[in-house]
Amino acid sequence: MATFQIKGGKPLKGEITPQGAKNEVLQILCAVLLTNEQVRIKNIPDIRDVNRLIEILGDLGVKTQKNGKGDFTFQADDLRLDYLRGKQFRKDGAALRGSIMLMGPLLARFGEAFMPKPGGDKIGRRRLDTHFEGFFALGAKYRFNPDEDFYGVEVDENGLQGSYMLLEEASVTGTANIIMAAVLAKGTTTVYNAACEPYIQQLCKMLNRMGAKISGISSNLLTIEGVEVLGGTEHTCLPDMIEIGSWIGLAAMTKSELTIKNVSWENLGVIPDVFKKLGIKLERRDDDIYIPAQENYEIERFIDGSILTISDAPWPGFTPDLLSIILVIATQAKGSVLVHQKMFESRLFFVDKLIEMGAQIILCDPHRATVIGLNHETPLKGAELTSPDIRAGMSLLIAALSAKGETIIHNIDQIDRGYEDIDTRLRAIGADIIRA
Numbered sequence: 001m002a003t004f005q006i007k008g009g010k011p012l013k014g015e016i017t018p019q020g021a022k023n024e025v026l027q028i029l030c031a032v033l034l035t036n037e038q039v040r041i042k043n044i045p046d047i048r049d050v051n052r053l054i055e056i057l058g059d060l061g062v063k064t065q066k067n068g069k070g071d072f073t074f075q076a077d078d079l080r081l082d083y084l085r086g087k088q089f090r091k092d093g094a095a096l097r098g099s100i101m102l103m104g105p106l107l108a109r110f111g112e113a114f115m116p117k118p119g120g121d122k123i124g125r126r127r128l129d130t131h132f133e134g135f136f137a138l139g140a141k142y143r144f145n146p147d148e149d150f151y152g153v154e155v156d157e158n159g160l161q162g163s164y165m166l167l168e169e170a171s172v173t174g175t176a177n178i179i180m181a182a183v184l185a186k187g188t189t190t191v192y193n194a195a196c197e198p199y200i201q202q203l204c205k206m207l208n209r210m211g212a213k214i215s216g217i218s219s220n221l222l223t224i225e226g227v228e229v230l231g232g233t234e235h236t237c238l239p240d241m242i243e244i245g246s247w248i249g250l251a252a253m254t255k256s257e258l259t260i261k262n263v264s265w266e267n268l269g270v271i272p273d274v275f276k277k278l279g280i281k282l283e284r285r286d287d288d289i290y291i292p293a294q295e296n297y298e299i300e301r302f303i304d305g306s307i308l309t310i311s312d313a314p315w316p317g318f319t320p321d322l323l324s325i326i327l328v329i330a331t332q333a334k335g336s337v338l339v340h341q342k343m344f345e346s347r348l349f350f351v352d353k354l355i356e357m358g359a360q361i362i363l364c365d366p367h368r369a370t371v372i373g374l375n376h377e378t379p380l381k382g383a384e385l386t387s388p389d390i391r392a393g394m395s396l397l398i399a400a401l402s403a404k405g406e407t408i409i410h411n412i413d414q415i416d417r418g419y420e421d422i423d424t425r426l427r428a429i430g431a432d433i434i435r436a
């Protein structure tokens with residue numbers, strides 16, 4: 001398995017263009033199944049999870065044509081649905097989280113859908129109740145008694161029927177699945193407590209261009225009037241906000257001057273402000289983020305003087321996918337912060353590795369860690385580490401680039417799952433990193 005060898009402590013400098021958004025493109029790719037016409041998608045990142053989903057679509061019979069870098073045309077006009085019942089799909093589908101979103105479009109268009117228990121990061125329990133409760137509200141039933149590893153749902157000859165649903169939680173992939181099922185259902189579906197991340201907004205806008213009738217986009221109350229058929233379209237994915245946050249963190253930790261190009265500011269929500277609360281200076285320059293080289297950054301306190309807490313929440317709250325990055329940056333800030341990861345149970349355990357590198361962190365419980373910043377007075381020191389999940393992996397990479405000495409990171413497949421060509425892009429701005 002590949003590793004990264006990093007010699008840290010060097011300031012970096014230059015421009016970075018963020019890749020297309022992983023979690024958006026996974027939804028958008030599944031939506032190509034909703035029409036037999038061509039769908040062209042641009043700004044697709046060349047990362048492992050996305051490439052796997054494109055392969056699954058190909059095995060399912062979707063015609064795939066590459067027009068250029070990150071630019072593909074798909075056509076789902078002649079599918080091999082038996083692939084979904086075979087052993088190969090059990091293996092392929094289980095390799096990533098995003099494949100669960102094949103279910104909604106398949107159910108809507110073909111009346112049945114199968115799915116192995118999806119993969120993705122091992123960051124605690126990742127239940128699927130919202131997805132299934134949504135399908136059941138639209139009239140679907142289990143095709144067979146679900147076992148732990150394989151699910152099947154179907155709908156009778158009357159097809160899916162629109163209905164009202166109040167989701168138990170604002171699940172991102174769950175909401176995407178329900179929307180993709182409901183666009184072809186008979187009648188009107190109302191989804192309250194819907195997730196409303198830019199990923200979901202983008203999906204809804206694309207579906208409307210295909211002929212769907214979705215209103216309430218960007219709110220948590222969606223109204224979807226079912227239509228009989230959807231047509232082709234073109235779609236361009238947003239820049240990846242999680243990658244943008246990762247670059248901000250990297251700049252601060254390594255005292256680097258970076259410009260992040262074309263970030264789509266209006267889709268970043270609270271992300272820039274949360275980094276500013278850690279004392280990081282960043283400027284809006286047109287649609288870019290400019291981060292000057294900074295010797296220090298000081299964590300703010302709450303107005304009453306108490307220690308700052310940064311926690312995750314469904315959009316427009318702060319995304320859980322950036323908390324690991326926040327945690328690593330805080331290790332070299334001036335001041336203290338409590339990082340509270342409310343959604344996932346096992347995402348903070350990687351702090352052990354940062355502690356090994358010399359960070360001052362107290363893991364209070366699986367959801368909360370207090371970080372006492374070193375104010376760049378004592379650098380982290382190089383270590384041999386294994387990347388446990390995609391965002392912890394990127395955080396360790398950032399720690400390594402700021403650290404004194406050499407760090408080796410194993411299991412970098414986890415990082416490649418979500419960050420395109422990361423070592424080449426880092427070398428281009430001056431990092432000393434080798435893939436071995």
Ligand SMILES: CC(=O)N[C@H]1[C@@H](OP(=O)(O)OP(=O)(O)OC[C@H]2O[C@@H](n3ccc(=O)[nH]c3=O)[C@H](O)[C@@H]2O)O[C@H](CO)[C@@H](O)[C@@H]1O
Pocket residue numbers: 023026097098125126127169170171172173174314319320321342343344
């Ligand atoms: C492929 C993809 O798009 N993955 C993202 C998606 O995963 P995914 O869609 O799997 O995550 P969900 O939104 O379903 O839920 C994530 C976790 O948060 C909990 N939860 C969720 C909503 C809520 O209101 N309260 C609550 O506690 C869930 O129980 C679960 O443990 O959204 C997550 C939450 O932003 C991100 O971390 C993942 O990167």
Ligand SMILES: C=C(OP(=O)(O)O)C(=O)O
Pocket residue numbers: 022023049096097098119120121321390391418
């Ligand atoms: C948790 C993540 O991904 P996935 O849902 O694909 O595991 C992530 O992108 O941070």
